[in-house]
Every structure is written in structure tokens, then in C-alpha cells.
Amino acid sequence: MTFLAEISGLFIDRKNGEPVLMLKEQGGTRTVPIWIQMGEMFSLAIQLSKGQFKLPRPFAHDLIKSVILNLQASVDQVVITDIEDYIYRAQVTLISLEKTFKFDARPSDAIVLALKFDAPICIVEEVSEKQIRLIHEAGLTQESLQHRLKELQLEDII
Numbered sequence: 001m002t003f004l005a006e007i008s009g010l011f012i013d014r015k016n017g018e019p020v021l022m023l024k025e026q027g028g029t030r031t032v033p034i035w036i037q038m039g040e041m042f043s044l045a046i047q048l049s050k051g052q053f054k055l056p057r058p059f060a061h062d063l064i065k066s067v068i069l070n071l072q073a074s075v076d077q078v079v080i081t082d083i084e085d086y087i088y089r090a091q092v093t094l095i096s097l098e099k100t101f102k103f104d105a106r107p108s109d110a111i112v113l114a115l116k117f118d119a120p121i122c123i124v125e126e127v128s129e130k131q132i133r134l135i136h137e138a139g140l141t142q143e144s145l146q147h148r149l150k151e152l153q154l155e156d157i158i
Contacts, residue, residue, distance in 0.1 A: 001124070001125045002079060002122040003025050003028065003122065003123055004027075004120055004122055005025055005026060005121045005123050006023065006026050007021065007022070007024075007044075007111070008024035008031065009022050009151050010045060010048075010151070011033070011150060011151050012149070012150045013149055014150055015148055019035070019037070019038060020033045020034065020035050020036070021033070021034045021040075021041070021044060021107070021108060021111065023121065025128075031142070032080065032123055032127065032131055033131075033145065033149070034107050034108070036107075036108040037108070040106070040108035040109070040112070043061055044108065044111065044115075047061070047115040047116065048115070061109070061113065061116060062116075064113065065117070072096055072097055073094045073095060073101075074095060075092060075094060075113050075119040076100070077092075077120045078090060078091070078093070078110040078113065078114040078119060079123070080107050080110075080122070080123040080127050082126075082130075083127050083134070086134065088127070089104065090104070090105045090107040090110035091104055091105065092105050092110045092113055092114075
């Protein structure tokens with residue numbers, strides 16, 4: 001089973017300085033923090049700004065969108081499928097007139113594509129359960145993890 005999620009914010013982990021993308025269950029209380037790299041945080045921030053910030057040239061995600069559109073396809077959905085050794089995995093589903101394709105991807109890349117195509121972001125329920133176990137194994141609670149993360153505004157990033 002999966003649940004629909006949305007981006008609740010971009011954060012910096014105060015402990016290690018790494019960016020964190022926070023996903024939140026739509027209409028629910030579950031959250032899934034995903035540690036990402038700085039470049040992906042910038043790409044997400046640009047996309048979340050909804051055109052407020054213009055770039056002098058396209059990013060790789062813009063090229064991918066162009067290729068997908070030229071193949072007369074679109075992103076149908078993105079699913080965060082697994083977490084293993086603190087590494088999240090995702091799958092992008094593309095649909096064309098003739099076929100459906102599924103591709104493995106980094107969650108940050110998959111989510112940028114979901115935003116570019118206004119496609120749903122889903123999370124496999126087991127991912128949320130594993131993530132909670134990992135937090136507890138690290139001696140943290142959801143609340144202490146939230147305290148460790150500093151929310152960023154788009155202006156802080158771009």
C-alpha cells in the first residue's frame with residue numbers, strides 16, 4: 001500500500017549541515033525526511049518557487065522534461081519505494097500513448113520530475129515504518145529530529 005505525500009519543506013540538518021527534504025502525508029500526520037545533496041536542494045527550491053526565480057540556462061531536469069514531452073509522454077507518478085542503509089529509493093512512472101515505463105531514480109530527482117509534471121508523490125507505507133525504526137535506533141524521536149532540522153525559506157537557498 002502507498003499513501004499520497006506532499007513537500008512540507010526544505011531543511012538543514014543542524015548536526016551535519018546536510019539538506020533534508022521533508023515529505024508529509026496528505027491529510028495525515030506521517031512525515032518522511034529524506035537527506036539530499038545541495039544540488040538537488042537547489043533544483044527543488046527552483047521548482048518550488050513556481051517560476052519566481054529564473055535561471056540563465058536550463059538544468060538537467062529541464063532537459064529530461066523536454067525529452068519526455070518530445071516523446072509524447074508524461075510523468076504519471078513518483079513512488080518512494082524503499083529505504084535501505086539510510087538510502088531512499090524511488091520509481092518514476094512514465095506514460096506514453098503506447099506504453100507505461102517504470103524507472104528507478106533518486107527520490108530528489110523523481111520529486112523534481114513530479115513537480116514539473118504536476119504528478120502525485122506516493123510513499124510505500126513500509127518506507128515510513130522503516131524510517132521510524134531507524135530514527136528510534138539512532139536514539140531519536142520524531143520530535144527530537146524535528147528540533148534538529150532548521151527550516152529554510154526559498155530565499156535562503158536561491
